[in-house]
Amino acid sequence: MATVREERGAMDVERIRKDFPILSREMAGKPLVYLDSASTSQKPRQVIDAVVEFYEEHNANAHRGIYPLGQEATDAYEGARERVAAFIGAPDPRTVIFNRGTTESINLVAHAWGRTFLEEGDEIVLTEMEHHSNVVPWQLAARDTGAMLRYVPLNEDGLIDLDAVASTITSRTRLIAMSGQSNVIGTFTPIAEIAEMAHEAGARILVDGAQFVSHNPVDVVELDVDFLTISGHKVLGPTASGGLYGRLEVLEEMDPFLGGGEMIREVFADHSTYKEPPWKFEAGTMNVAQSVGLAAAVEYLDGIGMKSVRDHERELTAYAIDRLRGAGARVFGSDDPDRRGGAVSFWYRDIHPHDLATVLGEQGVAIRAGHHCAQPLMRWLGVPATARASFHLYSTVDEVDALIDALAAAEEVFG
Amino acid sequence: MSLDDLYKEVILDHYKNPRNKRPLDGATVSLHRTNPLCGDEITIHAVVDDGRVKAVAFEGQGCSISQASASMLTDSVEGKSVDDARGLAGEFRSMMEGKVDPDEDAFGDLVALKGVAKYPVRIKCAVLGWDVFQDALAESGTDGA
Numbered sequence: 001m002a003t004v005r006e007e008r009g010a011m012d013v014e015r016i017r018k019d020f021p022i023l024s025r026e027m028a029g030k031p032l033v034y035l036d037s038a039s040t041s042q043k044p045r046q047v048i049d050a051v052v053e054f055y056e057e058h059n060a061n062a063h064r065g066i067y068p069l070g071q072e073a074t075d076a077y078e079g080a081r082e083r084v085a086a087f088i089g090a091p092d093p094r095t096v097i098f099n100r101g102t103t104e105s106i107n108l109v110a111h112a113w114g115r116t117f118l119e120e121g122d123e124i125v126l127t128e129m130e131h132h133s134n135v136v137p138w139q140l141a142a143r144d145t146g147a148m149l150r151y152v153p154l155n156e157d158g159l160i161d162l163d164a165v166a167s168t169i170t171s172r173t174r175l176i177a178m179s180g181q182s183n184v185i186g187t188f189t190p191i192a193e194i195a196e197m198a199h200e201a202g203a204r205i206l207v208d209g210a211q212f213v214s215h216n217p218v219d220v221v222e223l224d225v226d227f228l229t230i231s232g233h234k235v236l237g238p239t240a241s242g243g244l245y246g247r248l249e250v251l252e253e254m255d256p257f258l259g260g261g262e263m264i265r266e267v268f269a270d271h272s273t274y275k276e277p278p279w280k281f282e283a284g285t286m287n288v289a290q291s292v293g294l295a296a297a298v299e300y301l302d303g304i305g306m307k308s309v310r311d312h313e314r315e316l317t318a319y320a321i322d323r324l325r326g327a328g329a330r331v332f333g334s335d336d337p338d339r340r341g342g343a344v345s346f347w348y349r350d351i352h353p354h355d356l357a358t359v360l361g362e363q364g365v366a367i368r369a370g371h372h373c374a375q376p377l378m379r380w381l382g383v384p385a386t387a388r389a390s391f392h393l394y395s396t397v398d399e400v401d402a403l404i405d406a407l408a409a410a411e412e413v414f415g
Numbered sequence: 416m417s418l419d420d421l422y423k424e425v426i427l428d429h430y431k432n433p434r435n436k437r438p439l440d441g442a443t444v445s446l447h448r449t450n451p452l453c454g455d456e457i458t459i460h461a462v463v464d465d466g467r468v469k470a471v472a473f474e475g476q477g478c479s480i481s482q483a484s485a486s487m488l489t490d491s492v493e494g495k496s497v498d499d500a501r502g503l504a505g506e507f508r509s510m511m512e513g514k515v516d517p518d519e520d521a522f523g524d525l526v527a528l529k530g531v532a533k534y535p536v537r538i539k540c541a542v543l544g545w546d547v548f549q550d551a552l553a554e555s556g557t558d559g560a
Contacts, residue, residue: 378454
């Protein structure tokens with residue numbers, strides 16, 4: 001069904017918007033123009049209904065109750081795992097660990113893989129555009145193991161050249177951890193090519209998919225990555241939904257992450273044995289309803305087709321860059337819409353991003369302002385903060401126009 | 416709540432023409448701090464002597480609210496005793512929390528920042544300079560001395 005719709009071409013954005021109840025509300029007395037989807041996406045009725053239905057009809061703890069209702073909850077939870085695995089092209093649902101999303105996933109790998117396999121002098125390769133969630137866990141792992149961090153520099157357009165990756169990899173590289181799509185300047189990284197380089201060097205590769213998975217077709221087999229993180233709340237799913245894809249043989253050789261109930265096989269006074277992946281990494285009562293909501297979200301997206309989503313955002317991004325430039329804004333990152341996604345950072349004249357975001361908010365336009373949890377990238381850009389407009393499948397050309405119109409209000413205050 | 420209540424003329428004037436924005440020769444204390452949430456930066460330089468803030472200046476970068484507030488701070492605390500400066504800082508915080516209506520005579524230009532209280536996410540911008548200033552006083556070891 002997804003394929004049929006994809007072949008039909010452009011999405012019907014107006015029809016899609018009707019699925020998102022919040023998009024019909026007002027903010028500051030004006031129609032809401034939500035341009036902060038890189039921060040969190042809005043949720044369609046289908047996701048909200050799935051969560052409500054789970055609580056109203058199927059709620060019990062998963063993997064615990066012997067009674068029929070308990071089995072329903074377990075089936076819903078494990079069914080969600082199968083659905084999310086299919087969304088990213090993972091043939092085996094056991095490769096998908098549920099958790100709160102990208103931050104927890106990277107911490108999981110940094111602990112359960114990093115503390116086991118990193119040794120003094122080993123190198124972890126990051127890039128200059130990483131979100132703090134893909135920096136800080138590695139700093140901590142490096143501190144504990146004696147490993148070192150190396151950064152792939154960006155080229156002048158804010159893109160990652162394979163030559164730069166090649167010259168950062170050494171014989172001591174054990175892991176490349178990088179974002180698939182920058183949350184600040186939208187840069188795509190050539191994931192498959194870098195995965196191949198990592199494996200040739202005998203290293204693992206982790207892709208921070210917080211943005212990438214939310215806006216692009218993803219096939220983990222084709223990309224051949226070892227780890228990929230999923231932020232459910234950015235994929236139209238509930239907050240605190242998401243997870244980690246991990247290559248099964250890698251997950252099997254890893255330590256557990258959180259210890260606790262349901263991740264064990266047997267517990268003795270002085271030691272324990274653990275379940276197989278993914279349950280080895282799911283201690284305590286899990287985010288069952290959120291995972292069910294996430295499954296509804298990816299089903300919704302698959303029904304539309306991620307290629308259509310990507311094509312729509314590509315057009316909007318190109319349009320937004322054009323219009324912002326035309327209005328006199330400085331737009332950061334690459335101009336090439338084929339090499340970047342729909343997070344557009346900019347400075348409008350000399351107006352500080354916080355002031356701009358405040359003024360725009362009073363016009364009903366929601367943008368993000370700040371360092372976007374990417375201070376190393378801010379230093380590279382040479383600014384303390386940026387204003388950022390970001391899109392999803394429900395974003396429209398009219399909303400970009402509303403952003404541009406609202407800039408005039410800022411000009412009035414600060415001009 | 417209109418933008419005019421937030422971005423009053425006097426705030427924009429302090430932002431565009433900041434007072435005492437410079438290094439300070441002979442400063443007895445200089446303290447720099449960034450707001451981790453937004454990256455705004457303020458350095459407060461002060462000459463604290465004989466229990467009195469004899470001179471104060473600032474440097475920094477950031478939004479209009481953080482920079483204007485720091486500029487107003489330097490105007491309002493210079494020449495005050497350390498105790499009075501501390502008292503003013505406390506009253507300023509109370510105003511930002513919406514707890515007190517300021518005494519307009521004592522507050523001077525600072526009154527203009529009252530509207531910020533209606534924008535909770537921006538309050539941290541307005542108090543950044545005051546945080547640095549109060550820590551600078553503590554660091555200069557002038558507890559009532």
